[in-house]
Amino acid sequence: MNQFEHQFSAHCETGVTSALLKEKQIDVTEPMSLGIGSGLFFIFLPMVKVMGNPMVSYRSIPGSIFKKVNKRLNIKYSSETFRSNQAKGQQRLDELVQQQKPIGVQANIYWLKYIPENFRFHFNAHNLIVVGSDEHTYKVSDPLLEEYADCDKRILTKARFSKGPLAPKGFLYYIDEVKPGKQDFAPAIYKGINETVKRMLYAPVPQVGVKGIKLLGKHVSRWADKLPMETAVNYLSSVVRMQEEIGTGGAGFRYIYASFLDQAAEKTGNETLNEASVQMEKVADEWRAFAARAVKACRQQSVSQFKEVSQNLVAISEMEKQVLLFLKKRYL
Amino acid sequence: MKVSEVPQDDNINYEGHKKLRYGRDEAGKMSQVGSTGCLIEEEATSFAWQDIRTSLGNTLKKVHAGELSPLAYHIEKKLMTYDLLASNMGVWKWKVKRHMRPKHFAKLSQDQLENYASYLEMTSSELKTVPEKL
Numbered sequence: 310m311n312q313f314e315h316q317f318s319a320h321c322e323t324g325v326t327s328a329l330l331k332e333k334q335i336d337v338t339e340p341m342s343l344g345i346g347s348g349l350f351f352i353f354l355p356m357v358k359v360m361g362n363p364m365v366s367y368r369s370i371p372g373s374i375f376k377k378v379n380k381r382l383n384i385k386y387s388s389e390t391f392r393s394n395q396a397k398g399q400q401r402l403d404e405l406v407q408q409q410k411p412i413g414v415q416a417n418i419y420w421l422k423y424i425p426e427n428f429r430f431h432f433n434a435h436n437l438i439v440v441g442s443d444e445h446t447y448k449v450s451d452p453l454l455e456e457y458a459d460c461d462k463r464i465l466t467k468a469r470f471s472k473g474p475l476a477p478k479g480f481l482y483y484i485d486e487v488k489p490g491k492q493d494f495a496p497a498i499y500k501g502i503n504e505t506v507k508r509m510l511y512a513p514v515p516q517v518g519v520k521g522i523k524l525l526g527k528h529v530s531r532w533a534d535k536l537p538m539e540t541a542v543n544y545l546s547s548v549v550r551m552q553e554e555i556g557t558g559g560a561g562f563r564y565i566y567a568s569f570l571d572q573a574a575e576k577t578g579n580e581t582l583n584e585a586s587v588q589m590e591k592v593a594d595e596w597r598a599f600a601a602r603a604v605k606a607c608r609q610q611s612v613s614q615f616k617e618v619s620q621n622l623v624a625i626s627e628m629e630k631q632v633l634l635f636l637k638k639r640y641l
Numbered sequence: 642m643k644v645s646e647v648p649q650d651d652n653i654n655y656e657g658h659k660k661l662r663y664g665r666d667e668a669g670k671m672s673q674v675g676s677t678g679c680l681i682e683e684e685a686t687s688f689a690w691q692d693i694r695t696s697l698g699n700t701l702k703k704v705h706a707g708e709l710s711p712l713a714y715h716i717e718k719k720l721m722t723y724d725l726l727a728s729n730m731g732v733w734k735w736k737v738k739r740h741m742r743p744k745h746f747a748k749l750s751q752d753q754l755e756n757y758a759s760y761l762e763m764t765s766s767e768l769k770t771v772p773e774k775l
Contacts, residue, residue: 317675319661340663340671360720393731419720420762427654427686431720455659455675472728539692546688553682556660564642564663568671590665594642597681604684 315450319558321436324452334489344569345501346374353525362547367561371434381497391479398479399466415480417471423458433475519630526622533615542607563593581639588632652678710746
């Protein structure tokens, strides 16, 4: 019998992926799952509004990291959805948990009372692991917490069947039996980096990758010129929240990615990845500095500071491009 | 960022919890650090909540003035919109929108009230009242 261990993580999906694999004796850390699963990303969609603010995301689409990590390490997993059938969805989860399997589930974070109140918004793509249950309660391992938590069954079911953008439809997933020691990390790491580099550098649209960062820069300057100051403040502070508040390990996953490159260097013995790690850490520091300036610009409601922040983003775009080009030339 | 530079700013929103962040340790490896908060993040969060509170305050005024029903206030209080609530409850959007008007809200049956209250995690009598001020 494998022993599941709760794992405190920076981000929900990478944390869940890592914890589920470790239970199967496969040593995939949180940074490894971000890297192999090509989770590092950037997209800015000014026309799409999320809670009233333009959509910015520093990661790839929810669900993709778990899938890609398993595919690239040749691990079989199962997943199920239940449309709107809540009773069936809850019954199936109970059944699986009874078999002593840790089960990943997708849920709306708003209804999960163990999460600090000010971080609870209607976001449907939060991930956590259910590890046990009694009549009315699940024992859950939520990667954002330091410890296990209890969650009312009725509440979790409600959260698993929440509607709206990214509706989970009761989505649950688990790893099937695997043979430890049969995973080849080097090609998986290569594929993970390859996809990230290609997507970030050569996206065919201006909203994605390093071009997307530059586009955000242009828009920040435009917000200050054309929008009421209140709206501009909301937009810019929302960018900072997407980067720092919602479990990214800081700087919109760039620090975790630096950690991934570090660990990848160790696993593959490739020195280039060490260098790339240090460069990525510098990029992350710049993102952090941008966040500090952005918040200050919001506090002081200063158009000229918005302009400076806009320039910061253009510079970060160039810096990140150089790191990715370095990886492309020296590693890929 | 070095491990020692990872912010430990006691963000009040963490409610005593920590968030995991990453920094470079003395051996040159990126490692995990539990962080009690980051001022930059805290301030960004507070902008969002200020905005929510301002808008909720305006809605509350409209409820007191008889322009909107208490349902409108409670939907917003739960950070929802009428269309999100409608799709979650499997009812028509225009119906929920209509029930945000006092005239129609007053005509709701006890069952309908219970339905709304149950999704919003409150009792039907709570649903019918709003606070004096935020």
